[in-house]
Amino acid sequence: MGRVMASIRIFPSDPSCDLSGLRGEIVNRLPNDVSVLGFREDPIAFGLVALIVNLTMPENVDGVMDGVEKVLKSIEGVSEIQVLALTRT
Numbered sequence: 001m002g003r004v005m006a007s008i009r010i011f012p013s014d015p016s017c018d019l020s021g022l023r024g025e026i027v028n029r030l031p032n033d034v035s036v037l038g039f040r041e042d043p044i045a046f047g048l049v050a051l052i053v054n055l056t057m058p059e060n061v062d063g064v065m066d067g068v069e070k071v072l073k074s075i076e077g078v079s080e081i082q083v084l085a086l087t088r089t
Helices: 019-029 064-074
Strands: 003-012 035-045 048-058 078-088
Touching: 003 019, 003 035, 003 064, 019 035, 019 048, 019 064, 048 064, 064 078
Parallel strands: none
Antiparallel strands: 003 048, 003 078, 035 048
């Protein structure tokens, strides 16, 4: 079974949001078949810093990306998400 990689920008709801805590919450809440490859910070404007997370997930599982998006949007401190790229690995 193949895998896909997603690069997702996560906008915190507040510029003073604890990004370290947000990273931990993301890792803990993702489904078991989704792996985090890494995080990086992306300065936006006026002190707001977004997180970019790179994930891998199974290619042939229906609804896995929808599930990831739903989980990310439900985390306290997340304002919105933006899928930047989705590619096969």
